Structure formats: structure tokens, C-alpha cells
Amino acid sequence: MKKFIIDADTGSDDAVAILLALQDPQVDVLGITVVSGNVPLQQGIINTLSTIEATEQNIKVYAGAHKPLVRDYIEIHSLSDFTEHVKSLSPVSASAQSVHGIDGMGDIGITSKFSEYEEKNAIDFLVETINKNPDEITLVTLGPLTNIALALEKDPSISTKIKHCYVMGGTSDGTGNVSAAAEFNIWVDPEAAKRVFDSGLKITMVGWDNSYKYAMLKEDEIKKLRALNSKLADFSVDIQKVLINLTKEWYDFYGFDLPDPITMAIALDNSIIEESQDLHVIIDTRDGITRGQTIVDYFNVENKNKNTRVVTKSSNKKFMNMLMDLLS
Numbered sequence: 001m002k003k004f005i006i007d008a009d010t011g012s013d014d015a016v017a018i019l020l021a022l023q024d025p026q027v028d029v030l031g032i033t034v035v036s037g038n039v040p041l042q043q044g045i046i047n048t049l050s051t052i053e054a055t056e057q058n059i060k061v062y063a064g065a066h067k068p069l070v071r072d073y074i075e076i077h078s079l080s081d082f083t084e085h086v087k088s089l090s091p092v093s094a095s096a097q098s099v100h101g102i103d104g105m106g107d108i109g110i111t112s113k114f115s116e117y118e119e120k121n122a123i124d125f126l127v128e129t130i131n132k133n134p135d136e137i138t139l140v141t142l143g144p145l146t147n148i149a150l151a152l153e154k155d156p157s158i159s160t161k162i163k164h165c166y167v168m169g170g171t172s173d174g175t176g177n178v179s180a181a182a183e184f185n186i187w188v189d190p191e192a193a194k195r196v197f198d199s200g201l202k203i204t205m206v207g208w209d210n211s212y213k214y215a216m217l218k219e220d221e222i223k224k225l226r227a228l229n230s231k232l233a234d235f236s237v238d239i240q241k242v243l244i245n246l247t248k249e250w251y252d253f254y255g256f257d258l259p260d261p262i263t264m265a266i267a268l269d270n271s272i273i274e275e276s277q278d279l280h281v282i283i284d285t286r287d288g289i290t291r292g293q294t295i296v297d298y299f300n301v302e303n304k305n306k307n308t309r310v311v312t313k314s315s316n317k318k319f320m321n322m323l324m325d326l327l328s
């Protein structure tokens, strides 16, 4: 069995990524740590619990950071307010409730019978579990990197004890989804991302470019998922309601992209990677129009250590096959 820890800011795409890991028979999910990002921490915990409940499994959930390392964090519910906030170049971070819903799960009334999460906090769980399982744990991060940065601060030695860390974050082609330069997870907490990318941790970065290029589900793909007549497939589509409306508004077609699930899929099956390069990645932590940018040094101009396997192309076919298989 492969030992996984998942760190998430559980919104509607994190939930599908979590389902993939929980449904993979070769994976033992030791715990899910939650961080503020898409939604505030407590809502992320509720969403994580309701996602686990859908699989009828018993997975431990740990509360992590309620805000980024050094930045304040606010809830913003409307897309126009979020856009204005980003354009104002404010140093304050904000939720993505305008993308995933105020509850983060499409605002369709998802509730959970479960309310219990662990007494132990996420940072202690990460440090203790990694030290107890040196070089055995695959860490998959689906939200801002605050929890991981705090765990590295508590025990820097874990950077050499984590088997591999798959990060949904940044982009390999310079595109941004929050601003022209930045992807949301890095933009929320660039200071945390810098600490993680500079820590020596073995990282595979699956940027948002893989999502909009190779994990965009349109009418046909959604019909195939619905045709499974499965609770998990229907749950996975239903909770995208707000994102579907936004996609229609932004791109003028019916569908949604799945950044966290394609990152999880790659962690579960590396053959989904079609092209990648080991490169140095720099995180811009300055406030301004490039805050949160992942600067990929393709020509090694800065002659720095190649700290990251940057995924530049993934297999949409293999990704869709995995979705159909694990959500059936």
C-alpha cells in the first residue's frame, strides 16, 4: 500500500481529488490536513468531512492554518469584488468562494453527519507522521502551502523524509487564474510557497496550465460521468454548480476544470505525465502585479538547484479513464 497525506482547502475540486485517493485500492490515506484557501478553515473541514462521508470510509481530518503565514485573509463572495480586490494590489489574501460557492461545494446544500475532527492540529500530525514513516509518505497539496511551511518550520528535517510532494500550484507557462501572473494557491500564501519550494523537498509541480489544457470537462465528458449512474460521479459533478456557471460566463461553454484532481491523478499514476522538466522555480513574494508568480527558469539562467519537476504536459485520456474508473 502507498501511504498518502492530503493537504487541502476543500472546495469543489479538492473534493474530487480526495475521492480519487480514497477510492484507489493501492492507497492508504493516513490523514487529511485542512488549510484556509478556497473557503475559511472551518468550512474546509466541513467539506472534507462531507466528502469522506460520501465514501463511507473513516479517515482522520486535522485542522491547520486559518490564515496565511504573514498575510491577513478575508472572505469575498462575489467575483466582481474578488477581481477588484486583486486589482487593488492589496497584500491581503482572499477566499475563492466566488469560484466554488460560498460553502465551497457549489452551494447545493451539501451537509455532513460527521462533525468530529482530530484534537491534534495538522502541523503536529504532519511532523509526527512523517517522522514515523521516513521516506514512505507521498504528500499531495491541493491548497495554499501554509500548513507545509509551518510543518517545515517546526521540523526542517522532514524535507528529506517525505518520499515525494505533489503540489497543485503555480503554472509552467506563465498563465495566471487570479491575476495575469499568479495561480490561486500560490497567490494566497506566496511566503509559504517560497519556503516549501526552497526547502529541498522533492516536488512535482502540477500547475494550473495542466488543468485548463488537460483536465477541462465539457458536455461529453460530463455526460460520460453521469452515465456511470454512480453516487460519487454525480456528487463530483453536482458540487461544481457555481464553477460551471462561472465557466459559462468566462469561456462561454458548459463545463469545468479540475486542477486538484489532475494533480492527484498524477500522484496516483505518474504515467499521466507526458512531459516534464527538472527546473528551478522561483516564487515572487513581493506585493504587486506579479505577486504569487511561479517563475520557471527554463534556461537555468540563475544557475540554481533544479528544485522542482515541472509538469508541462499531461494525458487527458488517462486522466479521464482514471476519473471514470475510480468514481464508478
Ligand code: RIB
Residues within 6 Å of the ligand: 009, 011, 012, 013, 014, 037, 038, 096, 142, 143, 144, 168, 177, 183, 184, 185, 208, 259, 260
Ligand atoms: O488555482 C486552482 C487551485 O485553487 C485549486 O486547488 C482550487 O481548489 C483552488 O484551491
Ligand code: CA
Residues within 6 Å of the ligand: 008, 009, 010, 011, 013, 014, 037, 038, 142, 143, 260
Ligand atoms: Ca484546492
